[in-house]
Amino acid sequence: MTKTAHLFGALLATTVLCGVATPAFAQSGEVNIYSYREQSLLQPLLDRFTAETGITANVLYAGDGLLERVAAEGELSPADVVLTVDIGNLVGAEEQGLTQPITTPALAERVPEAFRDDDGNWTALSLRSRVFYVSKDRVDATALTYEDLASEEWKGRICTRSGTHAYNIGLIAHYIAANGEDKAREWLTKVRDNLAFAPTGNDRGQVKSILDGTCDLAIVNTYYMGAMLNNEAEPEQKDWANAARIIYPDAEGAGTQVNVAGGFIAKHAPNVENANALIEFLLSDEAQSIYADTNYEFPVVPGAPINELVLSWGELKASEVPLTEVAAYRDEAAALVDELKFDEGPQN
Amino acid sequence: MGTGGALAPPVLSLALVLVVGLPILWLSIAALGALGSGSNGLAARMLPTALRETGLLMVSVGLVTGAAGLTAAWLVTHYDFPLRRLFDWALVLPLAVPTYLAAYAYVEFLDFTGPIQSALRQINGAQTIREYWFPDIRSQWGATLVLSAVLYPYSYVACRTFFLMQSTALGIAARTLGAGGTRTFFEIIVPISRPALVVGMTLAMMEVVNDLGAVQYFGINAVTAVIYSTWINRSDFGGAAQLAVTVVLVIGLLIVAEQRARQARAYAAQRDSRVPPARERLGGARRWLACGFCAILFLFGFGIPAGELAYLSVRLWHPQTVALTLGALAPTVTLGLAGAVVTVGLGLLAARLGETGAGPRRELIRLSTLGYAIPGTVLALGLLQPLGQADLWFNRMTMALFDWRPGLILSGSMAALVYVYAIRFLAVSHSTLDAAMRKRGRSMLDAGRTLGAGRLAVLLRVDLPTLMPALLSAGTLVFVEIVKELPATLLLRPLGVETLATLVYSRANVGLFAQAALPALCIVLVGLIPVILASWAGDRRKV
Numbered sequence: 001m002t003k004t005a006h007l008f009g010a011l012l013a014t015t016v017l018c019g020v021a022t023p024a025f026a027q028s029g030e031v032n033i034y035s036y037r038e039q040s041l042l043q044p045l046l047d048r049f050t051a052e053t054g055i056t057a058n059v060l061y062a063g064d065g066l067l068e069r070v071a072a073e074g075e076l077s078p079a080d081v082v083l084t085v086d087i088g089n090l091v092g093a094e095e096q097g098l099t100q101p102i103t104t105p106a107l108a109e110r111v112p113e114a115f116r117d118d119d120g121n122w123t124a125l126s127l128r129s130r131v132f133y134v135s136k137d138r139v140d141a142t143a144l145t146y147e148d149l150a151s152e153e154w155k156g157r158i159c160t161r162s163g164t165h166a167y168n169i170g171l172i173a174h175y176i177a178a179n180g181e182d183k184a185r186e187w188l189t190k191v192r193d194n195l196a197f198a199p200t201g202n203d204r205g206q207v208k209s210i211l212d213g214t215c216d217l218a219i220v221n222t223y224y225m226g227a228m229l230n231n232e233a234e235p236e237q238k239d240w241a242n243a244a245r246i247i248y249p250d251a252e253g254a255g256t257q258v259n260v261a262g263g264f265i266a267k268h269a270p271n272v273e274n275a276n277a278l279i280e281f282l283l284s285d286e287a288q289s290i291y292a293d294t295n296y297e298f299p300v301v302p303g304a305p306i307n308e309l310v311l312s313w314g315e316l317k318a319s320e321v322p323l324t325e326v327a328a329y330r331d332e333a334a335a336l337v338d339e340l341k342f343d344e345g346p347q348n
Numbered sequence: 349m350g351t352g353g354a355l356a357p358p359v360l361s362l363a364l365v366l367v368v369g370l371p372i373l374w375l376s377i378a379a380l381g382a383l384g385s386g387s388n389g390l391a392a393r394m395l396p397t398a399l400r401e402t403g404l405l406m407v408s409v410g411l412v413t414g415a416a417g418l419t420a421a422w423l424v425t426h427y428d429f430p431l432r433r434l435f436d437w438a439l440v441l442p443l444a445v446p447t448y449l450a451a452y453a454y455v456e457f458l459d460f461t462g463p464i465q466s467a468l469r470q471i472n473g474a475q476t477i478r479e480y481w482f483p484d485i486r487s488q489w490g491a492t493l494v495l496s497a498v499l500y501p502y503s504y505v506a507c508r509t510f511f512l513m514q515s516t517a518l519g520i521a522a523r524t525l526g527a528g529g530t531r532t533f534f535e536i537i538v539p540i541s542r543p544a545l546v547v548g549m550t551l552a553m554m555e556v557v558n559d560l561g562a563v564q565y566f567g568i569n570a571v572t573a574v575i576y577s578t579w580i581n582r583s584d585f586g587g588a589a590q591l592a593v594t595v596v597l598v599i600g601l602l603i604v605a606e607q608r609a610r611q612a613r614a615y616a617a618q619r620d621s622r623v624p625p626a627r628e629r630l631g632g633a634r635r636w637l638a639c640g641f642c643a644i645l646f647l648f649g650f651g652i653p654a655g656e657l658a659y660l661s662v663r664l665w666h667p668q669t670v671a672l673t674l675g676a677l678a679p680t681v682t683l684g685l686a687g688a689v690v691t692v693g694l695g696l697l698a699a700r701l702g703e704t705g706a707g708p709r710r711e712l713i714r715l716s717t718l719g720y721a722i723p724g725t726v727l728a729l730g731l732l733q734p735l736g737q738a739d740l741w742f743n744r745m746t747m748a749l750f751d752w753r754p755g756l757i758l759s760g761s762m763a764a765l766v767y768v769y770a771i772r773f774l775a776v777s778h779s780t781l782d783a784a785m786r787k788r789g790r791s792m793l794d795a796g797r798t799l800g801a802g803r804l805a806v807l808l809r810v811d812l813p814t815l816m817p818a819l820l821s822a823g824t825l826v827f828v829e830i831v832k833e834l835p836a837t838l839l840l841r842p843l844g845v846e847t848l849a850t851l852v853y854s855r856a857n858v859g860l861f862a863q864a865a866l867p868a869l870c871i872v873l874v875g876l877i878p879v880i881l882a883s884w885a886g887d888r889r890k891v
Contacts, residue, residue: 165581234860
């Protein structure tokens with residue numbers, strides 16, 4: 001009994017020492033990635049990257065809080081590259097001083113100016129758009145505008161996730177940038193009152209609400225349509241997606257709001273060269289087509305092939321409002337969401 | 349004890365309190381510091397809604413769990429009805445289902461495509477939900493029901509223990525004087541069991557405040573959700589710290605209420621006759637009413653959520669899911685073991701310090717075990733920066749001395765998490781070990797010393813071996829709590845580490861919960877361990 005107890009104790013102590021005090025990454029021939037992007041998207045990209053360059057990629061996947069973490073870790077942070085979504089996060093990282101310039105020439109050669117920082121502090125790696133998913137059965141319209149969301153016709157028929165989510169903040173910030181804050185307040189108030197229910201759940205959940213009939217128009221990112229139509233692990237999601245079709249808002253007017261997924265090299269990156277190699281790879285035609293085919297996003301490099309399913313949703317006419325201007329109105333957008341109590345749902 | 353020993357306990361006690369209190373101290377300073385900046389506007393803007401929604405949820409869950417737990421405990425201890433012996437322990441099982449899992453499972457169960465609504469449409473021939481009425485579970489009342497369904501056992505256990513120890517004289521007197529069962533219940537049972545009830549309700553309410561996953565999923569702007577989004581979505585640490593400190597103050601009030609109730613209970617328990625109450629055999633419809641009531645509690649708290657998870661795991665069985673689950677298993681177990689060892693070690697220290705100490709030291713020890721009441725989100729928020737700073741200082745020192753940079757030893761490893769677990773679950777290990785040490789007494793230790801053994805020898809050959817059962821059960825309890833823990837793990841986990849809980853959370857939040865049913869089921873199964881062990885121990889005692 002005592003021998004077993006001693007053995008047990010020794011075993012536990014070893015576990016504690018080995019498991020607890022070892023920082024996860026070594027620092028050579030490698031690149032360390034903090035990623036908001038999901039493993040299913042990133043892994044195929046990284047497998048190709050490692051095969052071509054021999055550089056091992058270590059990844060921390062997290063839905064939230066990576067920038068806060070890089071900031072807290074400071075000069076000791078093992079992060080080389082941070083892959084994130086939403087322009088606000090990219091610009092925010094630069095403002096918090098978490099970035100360093102990307103030096104690979106591929107940046108300027110392949111990424112249009114609108115989709116990268118002038119000093120190379122961040123770059124977009126793919127594009128997505130926040131669009132309208134409408135019920136195939138209950139909606140006849142083929143073209144809609146952002147203004148339509150505020151019209152009486154859509155009373156009790158619109159749904160979206162929390163207004164505080166980065167995707168919706170981006171959309172609202174875009175509206176502020178294009179129309180000014182006063183008009184945005186009026187618009188968002190009406191949108192709030194047109195909601196079918198208080199914002200809840202995630203983007204996929206909104207599409208499900210179209211299937212179950214609680215919602216006729218869901219504000220959702222484009223690529224979810226592809227992800228749901230091809231979800232073999234949970235085939236019911238195909239039914240959710242099949243209940244809806246995509247309309248690009250303002251396609252015939254000022255154009256649809258476009259957001260980005262992108263990345264930056266961390267200020268204290270231990271493997272700067274490898275980090276640049278990774279960014280260069282992610283901008284290659286090969287990687288861009290993986291983004292397009294695995295996650296149904298739009299390539300950021302002009303001329304890279306677009307997935308056929310994505311093409312079938314129609315042509316994306318991107319809004320002219322510069323991304324950095326959208327990012328600049330992010331705080332105003334968040335304050336507006338709070339002020340109007342958007343997340344508490346319709347109030348009139 | 350030697351001369352050093354005389355000084356050591358007070359210093360150690362104080363050190364323990366400081367170590368445990370570090371995150372709260374840090375947050376308080378950050379919150380005060382942020383008063384001067386712009387973020388107090390944010391806290392002021394978000395706080396009223398957040399406090400209202402959390403307060404409403406706490407009160408409603410407190411009342412529902414109190415009523416349900418008290419009634420069930422009263423039925424099970426005072427009456428005999430079909431399946432009573434089964435319910436006696438089965439009613440505790442919902443404790444194995446963490447609140448966030450209950451939320452995810454109930455949404456699947458009651459959703460449009462779930463079994464209930466699908467069956468309903470089969471019957472009424474409807475195509476969309478607009479053609480019939482169905483309540484929306486993602487709401488304040490939905491959260492109340494779902495959280496209550498898995499949190500009532502706190503009141504049930506507290507009241508059941510109380511009834512088993514309580515003299516039956518009062519109840520019998522009331523019946524003799526002609527009061528009916530119902531009147532006795534409301535005029536005698538409810539008032540005398542108030543202390544136990546308050547303890548059970550407070551524990552349930554603390555779980556409500558701690559919860560992050562369920563309120564986020566239900567779209568409720570509870571304080572933890574607002575703290576999380578203030579920090580994560582708005583990068584406003586100062587604002588988040590202000591919100592967090594407010595929450596800690598609110599919890600402080602709860603703790604005072606609970607401590608008072610505990611003292612009151614000590615008084616009530618003195619009258620105990622230690623003879624279990626004789627059970628009245630219920631007849632006719634009433635026996636089925638009692639049975640049905642317990643069955644509903646069990647079904648809502650365990651049957652439906654666990655059943656839904658099991659059903660989804662089987663239906664969506666996929667090699668990819670199995671691989672994900674297995675991948676999360678090793679980090680989960682490692683964290684659980686490491687956390688259990690450290691927490692039990694600290695618990696042992698605290699129990700030892702409290703064993704011989706005078707009043708003030710006991711107070712310090714009690715203060716150090718209050719971490720169980722602080723939400724994981726708050727602890728994580730309060731630890732990230734100080735640990736990062738400590739790493740920075742340590743690295744600068746090693747660079748200067750040895751030209752060696754060890755990296756993020758604290759904040760970038762599992763150590764940060766083990767630290768949070770130790771704070772949050774110290775109460776669990778301390779209370780278990782404290783009880784065992786009181787029961788054992790000091791005579792064996794003194795005998796060992798008298799026979800000439802050194803302090804280390806006594807520790808290794810007498811002290812620890814005699815405490816082994818308590819050490820193991822404290823370790824098991826802490827291990828299980830760690831496996832179920834979500835908010836702190838989510839925010840502090842090291843690079844590349846995905847535990848069962850964070851895996852389920854991340855899948856659920858991108859709309860793929862059904863695919864995470866298998867890891868979720870694993871958490872519930874682990875959660876069953878202490879319940880089963882406790883019921884075994886209970887059986888042994890009866891023999």
